[in-house]
Amino acid sequence: MDKLLIEGGARLSGEIAISGAKNAALPILCAALLTTEPVTFTNVPRLNDIATLLRLLEQMGVKVSREADVVTLDASGVDNPVASYEMVKTMRASILVLGPLVARFGEARVSLPGGCAIGARPVDQHIKGLQAMGADVKVEHGYVHAKVPKLKGARIFTDMVTVTGTENLMMAACLADGETVIENAAREPEVVDLANCLVAMGARISGAGGDVIRIQGVAALHSATHRVMPDRIETGTYLCAAAVTGGDVRLTGTSASYLDAVIDKLMDAGCDITTERDAIRLKAPQRLNAVSLRTAPYPAFPTDMQAQFMAINAVAEGTAVIRETIFENRFMHAVELQRLGADIKIDGNTAFVKGVARLHGATVMATDLRASASLIIAGLVAEGETTIERIYHLDRGYEKLESKLAALGAKVRRLS
Ligand code: UD1
Numbered sequence: 001m002d003k004l005l006i007e008g009g010a011r012l013s014g015e016i017a018i019s020g021a022k023n024a025a026l027p028i029l030c031a032a033l034l035t036t037e038p039v040t041f042t043n044v045p046r047l048n049d050i051a052t053l054l055r056l057l058e059q060m061g062v063k064v065s066r067e068a069d070v071v072t073l074d075a076s077g078v079d080n081p082v083a084s085y086e087m088v089k090t091m092r093a094s095i096l097v098l099g100p101l102v103a104r105f106g107e108a109r110v111s112l113p114g115g116c117a118i119g120a121r122p123v124d125q126h127i128k129g130l131q132a133m134g135a136d137v138k139v140e141h142g143y144v145h146a147k148v149p150k151l152k153g154a155r156i157f158t159d160m161v162t163v164t165g166t167e168n169l170m171m172a173a174c175l176a177d178g179e180t181v182i183e184n185a186a187r188e189p190e191v192v193d194l195a196n197c198l199v200a201m202g203a204r205i206s207g208a209g210g211d212v213i214r215i216q217g218v219a220a221l222h223s224a225t226h227r228v229m230p231d232r233i234e235t236g237t238y239l240c241a242a243a244v245t246g247g248d249v250r251l252t253g254t255s256a257s258y259l260d261a262v263i264d265k266l267m268d269a270g271c272d273i274t275t276e277r278d279a280i281r282l283k284a285p286q287r288l289n290a291v292s293l294r295t296a297p298y299p300a301f302p303t304d305m306q307a308q309f310m311a312i313n314a315v316a317e318g319t320a321v322i323r324e325t326i327f328e329n330r331f332m333h334a335v336e337l338q339r340l341g342a343d344i345k346i347d348g349n350t351a352f353v354k355g356v357a358r359l360h361g362a363t364v365m366a367t368d369l370r371a372s373a374s375l376i377i378a379g380l381v382a383e384g385e386t387t388i389e390r391i392y393h394l395d396r397g398y399e400k401l402e403s404k405l406a407a408l409g410a411k412v413r414r415l416s
Pocket of ligand 1: 026163164165326328366
Protein backbone atom coordinates (compact mmCIF):
# COMPACT_ATOMS: atom_id res chain seq x y z
CA MET A 1 0.00 0.00 0.00
CA ASP A 2 1.24 3.48 -0.88
CA LYS A 3 2.63 5.81 1.77
CA LEU A 4 3.28 9.51 1.70
CA LEU A 5 6.50 10.94 3.10
CA ILE A 6 6.54 14.59 4.08
CA GLU A 7 9.58 16.53 5.24
CA GLY A 8 8.10 19.32 7.34
CA GLY A 9 9.18 22.95 7.43
CA ALA A 10 8.79 24.20 3.86
CA ARG A 11 6.80 27.40 3.44
CA LEU A 12 4.19 26.94 0.71
CA SER A 13 4.14 29.56 -2.03
CA GLY A 14 3.09 29.79 -5.64
CA GLU A 15 0.01 29.02 -7.67
CA ILE A 16 -2.01 25.87 -8.40
CA ALA A 17 -5.28 25.12 -10.15
CA ILE A 18 -8.18 23.59 -8.23
CA SER A 19 -9.95 20.57 -9.74
CA GLY A 20 -13.64 19.91 -10.29
CA ALA A 21 -15.62 18.99 -7.20
CA LYS A 22 -15.84 15.30 -6.32
CA ASN A 23 -19.09 15.77 -4.43
CA ALA A 24 -20.68 17.60 -7.34
CA ALA A 25 -19.36 15.23 -10.02
CA LEU A 26 -20.70 12.10 -8.29
CA PRO A 27 -24.41 13.03 -8.37
CA ILE A 28 -24.05 14.79 -11.72
CA LEU A 29 -22.64 11.66 -13.40
CA CYS A 30 -25.58 9.68 -11.96
CA ALA A 31 -27.97 12.16 -13.57
CA ALA A 32 -26.98 10.71 -16.96
CA LEU A 33 -29.06 7.64 -16.00
CA LEU A 34 -32.19 9.79 -16.35
CA THR A 35 -31.97 10.06 -20.14
CA THR A 36 -31.48 7.92 -23.24
CA GLU A 37 -29.43 10.68 -24.85
CA PRO A 38 -25.66 11.16 -24.27
CA VAL A 39 -24.62 13.74 -21.70
CA THR A 40 -21.17 15.38 -21.57
CA PHE A 41 -19.50 16.63 -18.41
CA THR A 42 -16.36 18.75 -18.21
CA ASN A 43 -14.02 19.55 -15.30
CA VAL A 44 -14.55 16.00 -13.97
CA PRO A 45 -11.69 15.29 -11.53
CA ARG A 46 -9.55 12.18 -11.95
CA LEU A 47 -10.16 10.48 -8.62
CA ASN A 48 -10.68 6.94 -7.42
CA ASP A 49 -14.25 7.70 -6.31
CA ILE A 50 -15.10 8.91 -9.80
CA ALA A 51 -13.48 5.81 -11.35
CA THR A 52 -15.52 3.62 -8.99
CA LEU A 53 -18.76 5.33 -9.98
CA LEU A 54 -17.94 5.08 -13.70
CA ARG A 55 -17.30 1.33 -13.25
CA LEU A 56 -20.64 0.97 -11.48
CA LEU A 57 -22.42 2.82 -14.29
CA GLU A 58 -20.65 0.62 -16.86
CA GLN A 59 -21.84 -2.49 -15.03
CA MET A 60 -25.38 -1.21 -15.50
CA GLY A 61 -24.88 -0.82 -19.24
CA VAL A 62 -23.88 2.85 -19.48
CA LYS A 63 -21.37 3.60 -22.26
CA VAL A 64 -18.57 5.64 -20.72
CA SER A 65 -15.98 7.62 -22.63
CA ARG A 66 -13.39 9.78 -20.95
CA GLU A 67 -10.69 12.06 -22.28
CA ALA A 68 -8.81 14.16 -19.72
CA ASP A 69 -11.45 16.04 -17.72
CA VAL A 70 -14.28 15.37 -20.20
CA VAL A 71 -16.63 12.44 -19.60
CA THR A 72 -19.48 11.46 -21.90
CA LEU A 73 -22.10 9.02 -20.68
CA ASP A 74 -24.69 7.27 -22.82
CA ALA A 75 -27.28 5.46 -20.72
CA SER A 76 -29.53 4.43 -23.63
CA GLY A 77 -28.55 0.78 -23.27
CA VAL A 78 -28.94 0.33 -19.50
CA ASP A 79 -30.26 -3.17 -18.91
CA ASN A 80 -29.31 -3.84 -15.30
CA PRO A 81 -30.64 -1.39 -12.69
CA VAL A 82 -28.61 -3.01 -9.91
CA ALA A 83 -25.77 -1.63 -7.74
CA SER A 84 -24.02 -4.53 -6.08
CA TYR A 85 -22.57 -4.63 -2.58
CA GLU A 86 -19.06 -5.03 -4.06
CA MET A 87 -19.32 -1.55 -5.60
CA VAL A 88 -21.41 0.24 -2.99
CA LYS A 89 -19.31 -0.89 -0.04
CA THR A 90 -16.26 0.90 -1.44
CA MET A 91 -18.17 4.13 -1.97
CA ARG A 92 -21.28 5.20 -0.14
CA ALA A 93 -22.17 7.80 -2.78
CA SER A 94 -23.16 4.88 -5.07
CA ILE A 95 -26.57 5.22 -3.40
CA LEU A 96 -27.02 8.19 -5.78
CA VAL A 97 -28.00 5.81 -8.59
CA LEU A 98 -31.17 4.83 -6.68
CA GLY A 99 -33.29 7.91 -7.47
CA PRO A 100 -32.47 8.11 -11.19
CA LEU A 101 -32.93 4.35 -11.73
CA VAL A 102 -36.35 4.22 -10.07
CA ALA A 103 -37.43 7.35 -11.95
CA ARG A 104 -36.46 6.01 -15.37
CA PHE A 105 -36.99 2.24 -15.04
CA GLY A 106 -39.58 1.96 -12.25
CA GLU A 107 -37.27 -0.40 -10.42
CA ALA A 108 -33.84 -0.53 -8.78
CA ARG A 109 -31.85 -2.77 -6.49
CA VAL A 110 -29.09 -0.92 -4.68
CA SER A 111 -27.00 -2.38 -1.91
CA LEU A 112 -27.14 -0.70 1.49
CA PRO A 113 -23.86 1.14 2.01
CA GLY A 114 -23.25 -0.31 5.47
CA GLY A 115 -21.16 1.41 8.12
CA CYS A 116 -18.21 3.60 7.41
CA ALA A 117 -15.37 5.02 9.43
CA ILE A 118 -17.12 8.28 10.26
CA GLY A 119 -20.37 6.83 11.55
CA ALA A 120 -23.48 4.81 10.79
CA ARG A 121 -24.72 7.04 7.94
CA PRO A 122 -28.15 5.51 7.24
CA VAL A 123 -30.16 6.12 4.04
CA ASP A 124 -33.62 6.10 5.63
CA GLN A 125 -34.43 9.59 4.29
CA HIS A 126 -33.70 8.55 0.70
CA ILE A 127 -36.11 5.64 1.19
CA LYS A 128 -38.76 7.71 2.96
CA GLY A 129 -38.77 10.22 0.08
CA LEU A 130 -39.17 7.55 -2.60
CA GLN A 131 -42.00 5.97 -0.60
CA ALA A 132 -43.73 9.37 -0.42
CA MET A 133 -43.50 9.40 -4.23
CA GLY A 134 -45.37 6.10 -4.36
CA ALA A 135 -42.51 3.59 -4.58
CA ASP A 136 -42.81 0.26 -2.85
CA VAL A 137 -39.45 0.00 -1.08
CA LYS A 138 -38.24 -3.14 0.67
CA VAL A 139 -34.94 -3.56 2.43
CA GLU A 140 -34.02 -7.23 2.08
CA HIS A 141 -30.79 -9.23 1.96
CA GLY A 142 -28.79 -6.02 2.42
CA TYR A 143 -30.36 -4.37 -0.62
CA VAL A 144 -32.83 -1.54 -1.09
CA HIS A 145 -35.35 -2.80 -3.64
CA ALA A 146 -37.63 -0.07 -4.96
CA LYS A 147 -40.47 -0.63 -7.42
CA VAL A 148 -43.17 1.61 -8.82
CA PRO A 149 -45.05 1.78 -12.14
CA LYS A 150 -44.45 5.58 -12.20
CA LEU A 151 -43.26 7.95 -9.46
CA LYS A 152 -45.75 10.61 -8.40
CA GLY A 153 -44.92 14.11 -7.25
CA ALA A 154 -45.13 14.52 -3.47
CA ARG A 155 -44.37 16.82 -0.57
CA ILE A 156 -41.28 15.48 1.20
CA PHE A 157 -39.93 16.73 4.51
CA THR A 158 -36.59 15.18 5.44
CA ASP A 159 -35.99 14.67 9.17
CA MET A 160 -32.49 16.13 8.90
CA VAL A 161 -30.58 18.00 6.23
CA THR A 162 -29.06 15.37 3.96
CA VAL A 163 -26.96 16.25 0.93
CA THR A 164 -27.09 13.02 -1.08
CA GLY A 165 -30.67 12.45 0.14
CA THR A 166 -31.74 15.79 -1.36
CA GLU A 167 -29.83 15.01 -4.57
CA ASN A 168 -31.33 11.52 -4.94
CA LEU A 169 -34.89 12.77 -4.44
CA MET A 170 -34.40 15.78 -6.71
CA MET A 171 -33.21 13.47 -9.52
CA ALA A 172 -36.09 11.04 -8.93
CA ALA A 173 -38.63 13.86 -9.03
CA CYS A 174 -37.47 15.08 -12.45
CA LEU A 175 -39.38 12.30 -14.22
CA ALA A 176 -42.28 11.94 -11.74
CA ASP A 177 -45.89 12.81 -12.52
CA GLY A 178 -46.64 16.29 -11.18
CA GLU A 179 -44.87 18.50 -8.65
CA THR A 180 -42.50 17.41 -5.89
CA VAL A 181 -41.59 19.74 -3.06
CA ILE A 182 -38.53 18.87 -0.95
CA GLU A 183 -38.59 20.72 2.35
CA ASN A 184 -35.61 20.97 4.70
CA ALA A 185 -33.49 20.45 1.58
CA ALA A 186 -29.69 20.65 1.70
CA ARG A 187 -28.46 24.06 0.47
CA GLU A 188 -24.93 22.91 -0.43
CA PRO A 189 -23.46 24.40 -3.65
CA GLU A 190 -23.15 20.84 -5.01
CA VAL A 191 -26.97 20.52 -4.85
CA VAL A 192 -27.23 23.73 -6.88
CA ASP A 193 -24.67 22.44 -9.41
CA LEU A 194 -26.68 19.24 -9.84
CA ALA A 195 -29.89 21.26 -10.26
CA ASN A 196 -28.20 23.40 -12.94
CA CYS A 197 -27.11 20.26 -14.78
CA LEU A 198 -30.61 18.76 -14.57
CA VAL A 199 -32.16 22.00 -15.85
CA ALA A 200 -29.72 21.93 -18.79
CA MET A 201 -31.05 18.41 -19.45
CA GLY A 202 -34.62 19.74 -19.55
CA ALA A 203 -35.72 19.36 -15.91
CA ARG A 204 -37.96 21.98 -14.29
CA ILE A 205 -36.48 22.85 -10.90
CA SER A 206 -36.71 25.97 -8.77
CA GLY A 207 -35.42 26.85 -5.33
CA ALA A 208 -32.14 24.88 -5.32
CA GLY A 209 -29.78 26.59 -2.89
CA GLY A 210 -32.68 27.29 -0.55
CA ASP A 211 -34.32 24.84 1.83
CA VAL A 212 -37.44 24.30 -0.30
CA ILE A 213 -36.86 22.84 -3.77
CA ARG A 214 -39.73 22.46 -6.25
CA ILE A 215 -39.52 20.05 -9.15
CA GLN A 216 -42.16 19.79 -11.90
CA GLY A 217 -41.85 16.35 -13.43
CA VAL A 218 -41.32 16.16 -17.20
CA ALA A 219 -41.82 13.23 -19.60
CA ALA A 220 -38.14 12.90 -20.55
CA LEU A 221 -34.76 14.57 -20.17
CA HIS A 222 -32.33 15.13 -23.01
CA SER A 223 -28.71 15.57 -23.99
CA ALA A 224 -26.68 18.41 -22.46
CA THR A 225 -23.17 19.57 -21.60
CA HIS A 226 -22.34 20.63 -18.07
CA ARG A 227 -19.17 21.91 -16.39
CA VAL A 228 -18.66 20.59 -12.84
CA MET A 229 -18.13 23.32 -10.22
CA PRO A 230 -14.73 23.71 -8.50
CA ASP A 231 -14.00 21.62 -5.42
CA ARG A 232 -14.55 23.87 -2.40
CA ILE A 233 -13.12 21.28 0.02
CA GLU A 234 -9.95 20.83 -2.03
CA THR A 235 -9.70 24.64 -2.13
CA GLY A 236 -10.13 24.88 1.64
CA THR A 237 -7.58 22.13 2.23
CA TYR A 238 -4.86 23.93 0.23
CA LEU A 239 -5.72 27.20 1.97
CA CYS A 240 -5.16 25.47 5.32
CA ALA A 241 -1.93 23.87 4.11
CA ALA A 242 -0.62 27.28 3.04
CA ALA A 243 -1.86 28.96 6.22
CA VAL A 244 -0.16 26.52 8.57
CA THR A 245 3.22 26.98 6.86
CA GLY A 246 3.09 30.79 6.94
CA GLY A 247 2.71 30.61 3.17
CA ASP A 248 1.58 32.81 0.32
CA VAL A 249 -0.46 31.01 -2.37
CA ARG A 250 -2.89 31.73 -5.16
CA LEU A 251 -5.49 29.10 -6.03
CA THR A 252 -7.05 29.40 -9.48
CA GLY A 253 -10.14 27.86 -11.08
CA THR A 254 -12.06 28.19 -7.85
CA SER A 255 -14.33 30.67 -6.14
CA ALA A 256 -14.47 32.14 -2.66
CA SER A 257 -18.24 32.40 -2.93
CA TYR A 258 -18.68 28.76 -1.85
CA LEU A 259 -16.31 29.14 1.07
CA ASP A 260 -17.50 32.05 3.19
CA ALA A 261 -17.47 30.16 6.51
CA VAL A 262 -13.99 28.74 5.89
CA ILE A 263 -12.48 32.01 4.67
CA ASP A 264 -13.97 33.82 7.65
CA LYS A 265 -12.20 31.42 10.03
CA LEU A 266 -8.89 31.72 8.17
CA MET A 267 -9.11 35.51 8.46
CA ASP A 268 -9.88 35.14 12.20
CA ALA A 269 -6.76 32.98 12.38
CA GLY A 270 -4.77 35.96 11.04
CA CYS A 271 -4.55 35.26 7.30
CA ASP A 272 -4.83 37.96 4.69
CA ILE A 273 -7.18 36.77 1.94
CA THR A 274 -8.01 38.48 -1.32
CA THR A 275 -10.48 37.08 -3.78
CA GLU A 276 -10.91 37.44 -7.51
CA ARG A 277 -13.78 36.13 -9.63
CA ASP A 278 -12.19 32.71 -10.00
CA ALA A 279 -9.09 32.77 -7.80
CA ILE A 280 -8.18 33.13 -4.13
CA ARG A 281 -4.91 34.44 -2.68
CA LEU A 282 -3.90 33.73 0.91
CA LYS A 283 -0.98 35.21 2.83
CA ALA A 284 -0.41 33.77 6.26
CA PRO A 285 1.31 35.19 9.35
CA GLN A 286 4.25 33.42 11.06
CA ARG A 287 1.87 31.81 13.53
CA LEU A 288 -1.91 31.46 13.34
CA ASN A 289 -4.37 32.27 16.11
CA ALA A 290 -6.56 29.43 17.38
CA VAL A 291 -10.07 29.48 15.90
CA SER A 292 -13.08 27.69 17.41
CA LEU A 293 -15.79 26.33 15.16
CA ARG A 294 -18.95 24.27 14.98
CA THR A 295 -19.82 22.19 11.92
CA ALA A 296 -23.34 22.39 10.48
CA PRO A 297 -25.05 22.13 7.07
CA TYR A 298 -24.21 24.78 4.43
CA PRO A 299 -23.81 27.76 4.62
CA ALA A 300 -22.31 27.05 8.07
CA PHE A 301 -18.85 25.56 8.56
CA PRO A 302 -18.49 22.27 6.57
CA THR A 303 -17.81 19.01 8.39
CA ASP A 304 -15.49 18.14 5.50
CA MET A 305 -13.12 20.94 6.67
CA GLN A 306 -13.22 20.10 10.38
CA ALA A 307 -10.17 17.79 10.41
CA GLN A 308 -8.02 20.29 8.47
CA PHE A 309 -8.85 23.01 11.01
CA MET A 310 -7.99 20.69 13.86
CA ALA A 311 -4.52 20.37 12.30
CA ILE A 312 -4.00 24.12 11.97
CA ASN A 313 -5.26 24.68 15.52
CA ALA A 314 -2.78 22.08 16.79
CA VAL A 315 0.05 24.59 16.19
CA ALA A 316 -1.86 27.87 16.63
CA GLU A 317 -1.55 30.38 19.45
CA GLY A 318 -4.25 29.61 22.03
CA THR A 319 -6.96 26.98 22.49
CA ALA A 320 -9.74 26.12 20.04
CA VAL A 321 -13.02 24.36 20.74
CA ILE A 322 -14.24 22.27 17.80
CA ARG A 323 -17.78 20.92 17.82
CA GLU A 324 -18.81 18.30 15.25
CA THR A 325 -22.59 18.17 14.80
CA ILE A 326 -22.99 16.21 11.53
CA PHE A 327 -21.23 12.88 12.11
CA GLU A 328 -20.96 11.09 15.43
CA ASN A 329 -17.51 9.61 14.97
CA ARG A 330 -15.44 12.14 13.09
CA PHE A 331 -12.49 12.78 15.41
CA MET A 332 -10.32 9.80 14.49
CA HIS A 333 -7.63 12.12 13.17
CA ALA A 334 -7.24 13.48 16.73
CA VAL A 335 -5.33 10.42 17.96
CA GLU A 336 -3.09 10.49 14.91
CA LEU A 337 -2.41 14.21 15.41
CA GLN A 338 -1.55 13.39 19.04
CA ARG A 339 1.12 11.02 17.72
CA LEU A 340 2.71 14.10 16.14
CA GLY A 341 2.61 15.88 19.50
CA ALA A 342 -0.72 17.72 19.34
CA ASP A 343 -2.50 18.52 22.61
CA ILE A 344 -6.12 17.51 21.97
CA LYS A 345 -8.82 16.39 24.41
CA ILE A 346 -12.07 14.91 23.19
CA ASP A 347 -15.34 15.02 25.09
CA GLY A 348 -18.20 13.54 23.08
CA ASN A 349 -18.65 15.63 19.96
CA THR A 350 -16.31 18.38 21.20
CA ALA A 351 -12.54 18.61 20.80
CA PHE A 352 -10.38 20.99 22.81
CA VAL A 353 -7.19 21.77 20.90
CA LYS A 354 -4.42 23.60 22.71
CA GLY A 355 -1.84 24.88 20.26
CA VAL A 356 1.71 23.65 20.79
CA ALA A 357 4.87 25.40 19.62
CA ARG A 358 5.98 22.47 17.49
CA LEU A 359 4.79 19.11 16.14
CA HIS A 360 7.26 16.29 15.55
CA GLY A 361 7.27 13.95 12.56
CA ALA A 362 6.09 10.37 13.13
CA THR A 363 4.33 7.55 11.33
CA VAL A 364 0.56 8.06 11.26
CA MET A 365 -2.35 6.34 9.63
CA ALA A 366 -5.05 7.88 7.44
CA THR A 367 -8.54 6.76 8.50
CA ASP A 368 -10.78 8.61 6.07
CA LEU A 369 -10.49 11.15 3.31
CA ARG A 370 -10.53 14.40 5.25
CA ALA A 371 -8.68 12.91 8.24
CA SER A 372 -5.87 12.14 5.80
CA ALA A 373 -5.83 15.75 4.63
CA SER A 374 -5.40 16.90 8.24
CA LEU A 375 -2.37 14.63 8.63
CA ILE A 376 -0.77 16.14 5.54
CA ILE A 377 -1.32 19.64 6.90
CA ALA A 378 0.22 18.63 10.23
CA GLY A 379 3.10 16.87 8.46
CA LEU A 380 3.90 20.05 6.53
CA VAL A 381 4.75 21.89 9.77
CA ALA A 382 6.03 19.00 11.86
CA GLU A 383 9.75 18.91 12.56
CA GLY A 384 11.41 16.09 10.59
CA GLU A 385 9.71 13.43 8.55
CA THR A 386 6.07 12.33 8.75
CA THR A 387 4.98 9.10 7.09
CA ILE A 388 1.29 8.79 6.30
CA GLU A 389 0.07 5.24 5.76
CA ARG A 390 -3.09 4.10 3.95
CA ILE A 391 -3.15 7.08 1.64
CA TYR A 392 -5.62 5.37 -0.69
CA HIS A 393 -8.17 7.50 1.15
CA LEU A 394 -6.48 10.61 -0.29
CA ASP A 395 -6.59 9.23 -3.81
CA ARG A 396 -10.38 9.03 -3.45
CA GLY A 397 -10.68 12.79 -3.15
CA TYR A 398 -7.56 14.81 -4.05
CA GLU A 399 -6.49 14.97 -7.69
CA LYS A 400 -2.70 15.10 -8.32
CA LEU A 401 -2.10 15.65 -4.63
CA GLU A 402 1.69 15.28 -4.53
CA SER A 403 2.32 17.27 -7.68
CA LYS A 404 0.11 20.14 -6.48
CA LEU A 405 1.83 20.18 -3.08
CA ALA A 406 5.25 19.96 -4.73
CA ALA A 407 4.35 22.84 -7.06
CA LEU A 408 3.84 24.94 -3.93
CA GLY A 409 7.24 23.90 -2.59
CA ALA A 410 6.27 21.11 -0.18
CA LYS A 411 8.80 18.30 0.25
CA VAL A 412 6.59 15.30 -0.33
CA ARG A 413 6.98 11.95 -2.05
CA ARG A 414 4.98 8.78 -2.48
CA LEU A 415 6.37 5.37 -1.64
CA SER A 416 4.66 2.48 -3.42
C1 UD1 B 1 -22.34 14.38 1.88
C2 UD1 B 1 -20.94 14.50 1.35
C3 UD1 B 1 -19.92 14.35 2.47
C4 UD1 B 1 -20.22 15.35 3.58
C5 UD1 B 1 -21.68 15.24 4.01
C6 UD1 B 1 -22.09 16.31 5.01
C7 UD1 B 1 -21.18 13.60 -0.89
C8 UD1 B 1 -20.89 12.51 -1.85
N1 UD1 B 1 -20.74 13.44 0.35
O1 UD1 B 1 -22.46 13.06 2.44
O2 UD1 B 1 -18.62 14.60 1.93
O3 UD1 B 1 -19.41 15.08 4.69
O4 UD1 B 1 -22.54 15.36 2.88
O5 UD1 B 1 -21.87 17.56 4.48
O6 UD1 B 1 -21.74 14.62 -1.26
N2 UD1 B 1 -28.55 10.87 7.61
C9 UD1 B 1 -29.53 10.01 8.10
N3 UD1 B 1 -30.37 9.41 7.20
C10 UD1 B 1 -30.29 9.60 5.86
C11 UD1 B 1 -29.30 10.47 5.37
C12 UD1 B 1 -28.44 11.09 6.27
O7 UD1 B 1 -29.63 9.80 9.30
O8 UD1 B 1 -31.08 9.02 5.12
C13 UD1 B 1 -27.62 11.56 8.54
C14 UD1 B 1 -26.18 11.11 8.38
O9 UD1 B 1 -25.91 9.95 9.12
C15 UD1 B 1 -25.43 12.32 8.89
C16 UD1 B 1 -26.32 13.49 8.44
O10 UD1 B 1 -27.61 12.92 8.22
O11 UD1 B 1 -25.36 12.30 10.28
C17 UD1 B 1 -25.87 14.21 7.19
O12 UD1 B 1 -25.53 13.25 6.20
P1 UD1 B 1 -25.64 13.55 4.64
O13 UD1 B 1 -25.80 14.99 4.38
O14 UD1 B 1 -26.66 12.62 4.06
O15 UD1 B 1 -24.21 13.09 4.15
P2 UD1 B 1 -23.90 12.47 2.75
O16 UD1 B 1 -24.87 13.02 1.76
O17 UD1 B 1 -23.72 11.02 2.85
